[in-house]
Amino acid sequence: MNRRTFLKSTGAGLLVAGSGMAWAQSAPRPLPLIPLTDLTGGIEGRISLALNKASHDFGTGAQSETFGINHDYLGPVLRVKQGQTLPFDVVNNIGETSTLHWHGLHIPGDVDGGPHQEIAHGATWSPDVPIVQHASMNWFHSHMHGRTARQTYSGLAGVLLVEDDASLSADLPKTYGVDDFTLILQDKMFDGSGKMTYALTAEVFEDGFEGDTLTVNGAIAPVAQSVPTGLVRLRILNACNARFLELSMQSGPITVIASDGGFLAAPVEAASILMSPGERYEVLVDMSTVDSNELTVNMDGGGSFFASLFGGNAATTVLTLTRRAEAGFDGAMPRRLANLAPPKASEASVTRSFQLEMDVGADLAALAASWDNFCGDAGAMAINGQPMKMDRIDEVVRKGNTEIWRVSVDDQLHPFHIHGCSFRILSQNGAAPPAYAAGWKDMVHVEEGWSEVLVRFDYEAPKDAPYMYHCHILEHEDCGMMGQFTVG
Template sequence: MNRRRFLKASGAGVAMAGAGMGWAQTGARPLPVLAMTDLTGGIEGRIALGLAPATHDFGNGAASATYGINSSYLGPVLRVKQGQTLPFDVSNGLADPTTLHWHGLHIPGPVDGGPHQEIAPGQTWSPDVPIQQRASMNWFHSHTHGRTAQQTYKGLAGVMLIEDDASLSADLPRSYGVDDFTLVLQDKLFDGAGRMRYEVSGEVFEDGFQGDTLVVNGAIAPLAQTVPRGLVRLRILNACNARFLTLSMAEGPVQVIASDGGFLAARVEADSILMSPGERYEILVDLRRAASNSLNVSFGEGGGFLAGLFGGAETAALTLNSNAEPGLDAALPDALANLAPPEPSAARVTRSFALEMDTGADLAALAANWGNFCGGGAMAINGQPMKMDRIDEAVRRGDTEIWRISVDDMLHPFHIHGGSFRILSQNGAPPPAYAQGWKDMVHVEDGWSEVMMRFDHEAPADAPYMYHCHILEHEDCGMMGQFTVT
């Protein structure tokens, strides 16, 4: 661990053990269950999503200025089915332009919701979004060029759960809000009066915005939920701007059944899982013989190191308490999806992408002129900050490619729009077993990370896909590129 990473890690540990924990509660409050819009039975008319300013109480009695999607903070959980086409009307009630990107969806560029589909204040964007992929947990969030970080932090994020015939017939928990819960994990910073705040500085642009208080579904942790005595399913999204989160259980291993793009080949038992901003995982908790169990969350890259050095770096984000009601009494699944190992020989093209944090004054001036927001600095990929009218890569539709990603400093999450990939190597080594299914996020730090992806949907020059670091301040700062698929 080099000095810079040590200082980053130690700062994360101090935040969790120090002032930030002042806003955590001594007793757990009930888990807020995000509003569900279930469209699996059919769609009647267009689906309205209203983006608007609001105020929200995170549980400390203060009214924070927020954004919401059909609510005061965050958006609904949309439950949809493979084969549907979703007719959205996304209305912008903010004072600034915005977008709504469907993160994880396998869809054409013109409906992807990236920075080229910007919605002006007072206007409505009406895409018809086809759902063609397997069952998976996806999400939607602001992707406005230069404004993604602040708009997403303030609340422009929601979840989309895709079901298919196999997932609906599987012997898994799926009673929403009873034994099937969606968890949106975020870190927040509050002022002395308890109001959420967002500030940028040179350090924030460098490391990404990092709060000191854990929030789940818009409420300050710790939280608790009473559930039937049986299997419980947690569908988890790391919606932080920059925080990597380490998840573990108070009792026993984490039972992982799905990653970003759908079910794993088989259930994976892990002592812990590391989640980057933008990643999703689904886990099962067995409460047939245990009265309770807790999902623990550590800030930073390594919970064990931080906990050992500072103490208190880990917090019980959510405690599940079983009651006398009978729940799903099913075996923990061993086989989940038919996933063949990735075959690198199928790739026709290999591309390399170098994520660069230190670019110099000349590029900083260009980056600012090109709409990147970086406080006088710049970040780049392959020597170029993001530029809206420049296409960086051209991909042929139907091709399978290998993309190799490297960085010049620190740990980054890398995201590709338009589909899902398989990770061939992560930081120069095989990915952990829980990350060997379908993904759209990969961690990049030491050595190369390599992914293999087939590009099945078109993205023309006027509606290209993005590839970028998913530390949102880095994305706003220029660590993003564009590619067509034709």
């Protein structure tokens, strides 16, 4: 079947925008369900995660070269329980060195999967990862120094859902693929034949990679899912390299029940929520009184592809939910979710300041021309005047101390991530965080003024396995906007 016949028969289309070419579906296709591995009932033997080279059709009719974890693109959804220890065997078959970082987990540095835990091609990394935290949505992705952006973009990412006794007994939707769905949102770039592309330019180094086509679970948006009558739960990950996504519902407010590190004190209704790269939110949609509802996305900042694609309207549909006649989850919208006391800045004994710096004199155009889709020696950007160096420890933290970390930038909007912990946001861009971001987090963003978080580290990270702090625009991280710290 040639490309024109494929487009005519499937509804996949190539739209020529002012800045290039973007793919879209003329009608929603079914939501792909990421395969679930449910380990909450017990673990038998070691858990194999194979990093593989593969190919994947995003909906263009062409096979793109990808990486996957046990699959041709992305990894599984792992559902685990607090108190378990996860015996992983991570096998690297992608033809180059990689790592696998457990983003959001409260774990010691030697099993964190950061850039010091490299896995050579053909080798196996076998960490025993303890699950100590409360219910939360976490994820895992490549953290190979200098190559995190390309490897994660190519598909080395998956979701890890932590449950606990309270979440398993809570009156909330939890039947996977029926009333409980995991959504991995990404932006992609495709060439005229429909194959995924990734290339670094001076502009990409500066802004981070921004694709012109939105995908959901590896399929070009929009997608659709029929659901029974009642509440529906969406667990959402922004796995873009650099794009901020502003999410809302077509009908009614968006109701947030959890952020990166777990449940909020109570549901929060908002007109929209802003998700930085790496952030996660869980939302509830009431499908008891409407026949359909849509999750929509706006691109934050200068993203122009939606305006080009959809006739000047900056919003597009991510997911359409349609109601079936059968009864589903019949519980009411919860009033309370978790005991969540306000953060107390007075408990902090140390304050640290971090300035994220774009302009350290590197010629980004020359850098892009010199290296093959990675950032070379990672010396183009910095934090506190220091580009990331694998053999330098930037901060030394005492285990159990409560600290305030203050983050500022010299240019642009940046998401900031700290390994090995969850924290509470005291201020974001110099103001109180929105109510939906007032719970446990491991991501904060900053553009103007300071963002401040209250954080404590309860697990050790030695010199040979330090934690990272970094901008979560992956190209910035690769280019040196990252530091490392020990806890002891």
